[in-house]
Amino acid sequence: MDLTTRYMGLHLKNPLVASASPLTRELDGLRLLEDAGAAALVLPSLFQEEIEAEVARYDRLTSANEDSWPEATSQFPALVEAKHGPHHYLCLIRRASEAVDVPVIASLNGVTNEGWISYAKLIEEAGAKGLELNIYFIPADLTQTGREVEQRYIDILAAVRATVSIPIAVKLSPYFSSIGNMALALQDAGADALVLFNRFYQPDLDLTRLQVMTDLKLSEPSEIRLPLLWLAVLAGRVKLSLAASTGVASSNEVIKYLLAGADVVMATSALLRHGPGHMATLLAGLEKWLASREFNSLDHVRGLMSQRKLKDPQALERANYIEILEGYSQH
Numbered sequence: 622m623d624l625t626t627r628y629m630g631l632h633l634k635n636p637l638v639a640s641a642s643p644l645t646r647e648l649d650g651l652r653l654l655e656d657a658g659a660a661a662l663v664l665p666s667l668f669q670e671e672i673e674a675e676v677a678r679y680d681r682l683t684s685a686n687e688d689s690w691p692e693a694t695s696q697f698p699a700l701v702e703a704k705h706g707p708h709h710y711l712c713l714i715r716r717a718s719e720a721v722d723v724p725v726i727a728s729l730n731g732v733t734n735e736g737w738i739s740y741a742k743l744i745e746e747a748g749a750k751g752l753e754l755n756i757y758f759i760p761a762d763l764t765q766t767g768r769e770v771e772q773r774y775i776d777i778l779a780a781v782r783a784t785v786s787i788p789i790a791v792k793l794s795p796y797f798s799s800i801g802n803m804a805l806a807l808q809d810a811g812a813d814a815l816v817l818f819n820r821f822y823q824p825d826l827d828l829t830r831l832q833v834m835t836d837l838k839l840s841e842p843s844e845i846r847l848p849l850l851w852l853a854v855l856a857g858r859v860k861l862s863l864a865a866s867t868g869v870a871s872s873n874e875v876i877k878y879l880l881a882g883a884d885v886v887m888a889t890s891a892l893l894r895h896g897p898g899h900m901a902t903l904l905a906g907l908e909k910w911l912a913s914r915e916f917n918s919l920d921h922v923r924g925l926m927s928q929r930k931l932k933d934p935q936a937l938e939r940a941n942y943i944e945i946l947e948g949y950s951q952h
């Protein structure tokens with residue numbers, strides 16, 4: 622069975638990728654995921670705030686001491702290096718790249734295009750085979766227009782693109798007026814792939830304590846529908862590689878995402894629930910289904926049910942919405 626896959630210019634042995642999570646923070650987790658068949662591994666994000674904190678700490682140390690003890694500044698890099706945060710992250714990339722044979726993709730999470738972008742270069746130099754940009758931005762400023770929000774994504778991508786030559790994926794949120802147009806704009810700005818979608822962790826309210834609750838809920842398979850729709854719409858119509866992310870619990874979701882047109886399918890929640898070995902279950906389920914349908918290559922499956930290939934492309938648009946509402950029957 623030929624499962625080989627091309628994703629953001631990388632050659633992968635199959636389409637299953639472990640997305641950023643605590644499992645990919647440790648070498649043991651990375652090795653277990655590789656052993657279970659993961660074809661690429663996305664490290665957890667390095668956050669803009671972590672980089673800025675380190676830069677500020679370094680500035681404080683150097684400016685406080687440079688008059689009284691000039692030679693001390695030469696020791697500061699070592700001091701900074703002892704800390705967690707960015708330095709620790711670069712070490713993780715280096716050690717992960719040595720520990721596993723599959724490509725290691727780093728992840729940067731930020732919201733502006735200044736100050737911290739140079740870290741992308743260090744990430745490349747540390748050996749990451751690709752970079753995922755997670756622009757986790759909530760436009761809570763009521764004066765900001767949709768256009769300005771879109772431009773922010775493009776500016777950040779363009780700044781990173783100008784800094785590195787490794788492939789870049791943008792992990793997008795679904796909250797754009799026109800996902801397709803945004804995809805094209807990101808493509809023009811130098812993205813190699815889109816990850817659909819970033820999962821926003823919306824808060825809840827605790828009615829007893831009157832506090833904002835920030836607990837993290839793992840995803841459910843019902844959440845695949847939004848990414849599935851947009852993957853099906855974009856497949857074959859953009860040059861970007863497409864990664865499906867959110868809601869993969871079993872091989873059923875993997876197969877649906879591939880049919881919609883995903884190049885790779887990512888998983889986190891299912892791996893946190895069942896352990897890294899669950900990657901092997903996802904892979905075995907995919908192979909079993911392909912064999913049962915007598916497909917001998919993923920190329921015959923990928924995008925088979927994308928909008929471009931559907932006999933009735935309207936099935937993904939407004940006409941289907943009306944039909945769904947009319948077809949509802951109360952039990």
Ligand SMILES: Cc1cc2nc3c(=O)[nH]c(=O)nc-3n(C[C@H](O)[C@H](O)[C@H](O)COP(=O)(O)O)c2cc1C
Pocket residue numbers: 640641642643664665666667728730755792818819820837839840841866867868869887888889890891893
């Ligand atoms: C505990 C936890 C930590 C995560 N950390 C990151 C992260 O550092 N960077 C990132 O881009 N996504 C992070 N994610 C999001 C996942 O990579 C993934 O996009 C999301 O969980 C949806 O996929 P799933 O439905 O398979 O869980 C995290 C998710 C979880 C549950």
